[in-house]
Amino acid sequence: MAKGSVRKKGKKWYYRFYIEDASGNLVQKECAGTESKSETEKLLRQAMDEYDSKKFIAKADNLTLGGLLDIWAEEELKVGTLSNGTVGNYLQALNRIKQHPLSDRKLKTVTSEHLQQFMDLLTFGGTAGNFVSKGYSKDYIHSYSAVLQQSFRFAIFPKQFITFNPMQYVVLKKKTEDADLFAEGDTEEMNVKPLTYEMYQKLLEQLGKRSKDAILPVQIAYFTGLRLGEVAGLSWQDINLDEQYLTVRRSVRYNNARHKTEIGPTKRKKVRVVDFGDTLAAILRTAKKEQHKQRFQYGQLYHRNYYKEVREKNRVHYEYYTLDGTADIPMDYTEISFVCLREDGRLELPSTVEIACRTASRKVPELEGFHFHSLRHPYVKPTTKKYDVRKGAKYLILQAFLLHLCLVEKKSM
Numbered sequence: 001m002a003k004g005s006v007r008k009k010g011k012k013w014y015y016r017f018y019i020e021d022a023s024g025n026l027v028q029k030e031c032a033g034t035e036s037k038s039e040t041e042k043l044l045r046q047a048m049d050e051y052d053s054k055k056f057i058a059k060a061d062n063l064t065l066g067g068l069l070d071i072w073a074e075e076e077l078k079v080g081t082l083s084n085g086t087v088g089n090y091l092q093a094l095n096r097i098k099q100h101p102l103s104d105r106k107l108k109t110v111t112s113e114h115l116q117q118f119m120d121l122l123t124f125g126g127t128a129g130n131f132v133s134k135g136y137s138k139d140y141i142h143s144y145s146a147v148l149q150q151s152f153r154f155a156i157f158p159k160q161f162i163t164f165n166p167m168q169y170v171v172l173k174k175k176t177e178d179a180d181l182f183a184e185g186d187t188e189e190m191n192v193k194p195l196t197y198e199m200y201q202k203l204l205e206q207l208g209k210r211s212k213d214a215i216l217p218v219q220i221a222y223f224t225g226l227r228l229g230e231v232a233g234l235s236w237q238d239i240n241l242d243e244q245y246l247t248v249r250r251s252v253r254y255n256n257a258r259h260k261t262e263i264g265p266t267k268r269k270k271v272r273v274v275d276f277g278d279t280l281a282a283i284l285r286t287a288k289k290e291q292h293k294q295r296f297q298y299g300q301l302y303h304r305n306y307y308k309e310v311r312e313k314n315r316v317h318y319e320y321y322t323l324d325g326t327a328d329i330p331m332d333y334t335e336i337s338f339v340c341l342r343e344d345g346r347l348e349l350p351s352t353v354e355i356a357c358r359t360a361s362r363k364v365p366e367l368e369g370f371h372f373h374s375l376r377h378p379y380v381k382p383t384t385k386k387y388d389v390r391k392g393a394k395y396l397i398l399q400a401f402l403l404h405l406c407l408v409e410k411k412s413m
Contacts, residue, residue, distance in 0.1 A: 015044035123173055246274055
């Protein structure tokens with residue numbers, strides 16, 4: 001809204017307000033009113049309303065789809081209540097949309113047909129100018145659809161750039177899936193290649209040749225069923241070696257939109273407790289001793305890991321950083337003792353572990369098609385109940401014993 005005022009010069013009142021010139025700079029415009037102050041103020045309001053209306057129409061007429069996406073991201077997406085992970089995924093999809101020629105089209109000329117062609121291109125693959133799509137997964141397609149749906153709704157209200165949402169008639173199509181009608185076995189199990197203990201041993205052997213730092217994350221995932229980001233997010237404070245359980249509180253991921261490694265919540269945003277056995281307990285004790293030894297050997301060159309809280313609008317991010325002993329530690333850095341470290345103390349990042357696993361799958365014939373997430377399948381998932389699994393088992397045993405005593409007492413009567 002333009003800002004204005006009135007002033008009296010001689011017998012007459014004048015009104016003035018600021019407008020944008022061709023360069024976008026604010027300049028003052030003054031016009032003659034009447035000898036009445038109230039009438040001049042009325043003229044001022046009319047002039048400002050007319051100016052704002054014309055400026056609004058001009059901006060809406062020239063606004064492109066890419067411009068709308070930028071406005072929506074700044075004014076709604078980044079200040080909303082969605083999780084940091086979801087915002088990051090949406091921003092990544094938004095930046096990808098802006099690489100397509102459709103983003104240069106004026107907003108008022110974008111039709112449902114244009115959007116349908118774009119969504120089909122994402123689904124089935126193809127090219128449009130320099131934009132190349134190999135065909136994306138269903139979840140990935142839904143991220144693009146959500147970005148477009150929400151930005152067009154935002155353009156209608158509160159912005160009033162347009163009056164119609166062209167995304168409402170777009171249909172998200174599915175790829176046809178070939179089915180082997182004569183295959184034996186369960187089709188669900190056919191999609192996942194189970195990792196046997198022998199394959200697990202071959203994986204560790206291969207990693208030991210060139211990617212030793214990836215061994216501990218693989219071992220933890222194999223015996224606990226944790227996701228890769230959750231394994232990377234484990235700290236020694238999360239692990240109880242005496243009672244043999246760990247607490248999953250956080251996850252580490254790379255934010256493509258912000259180009260930062262971040263520490264955030266788990267996928268379901270819930271803290272959970274996972275039990276483990278003697279084998280993993282021994283592995284973790286050995287790893288802890290080895291890390292103490294490496295810290296002594298590296299001396300000041302040994303790295304320590306930190307996180308920094310970053311507030312952006314009403315959103316909080318926790319960025320990961322690592323510094324060796326010779327560096328000055330910023331006041332806003334907080335140290336965290338991660339479990340999965342490289343030899344020099346830096347965190348073994350999820351991307352590095354994933355690359356090591358995929359490389360191993362190419363080197364070892366038995367591991368063809370293996371990736372880190374496959375480690376979750378052999379593991380029996382723990383209960384989601386809030387009480388400790390071990391305590392719950394003891395409670396059930398006690399209940400069974402009391403029931404047995406009652407039956408014996410009835411028989412004796």
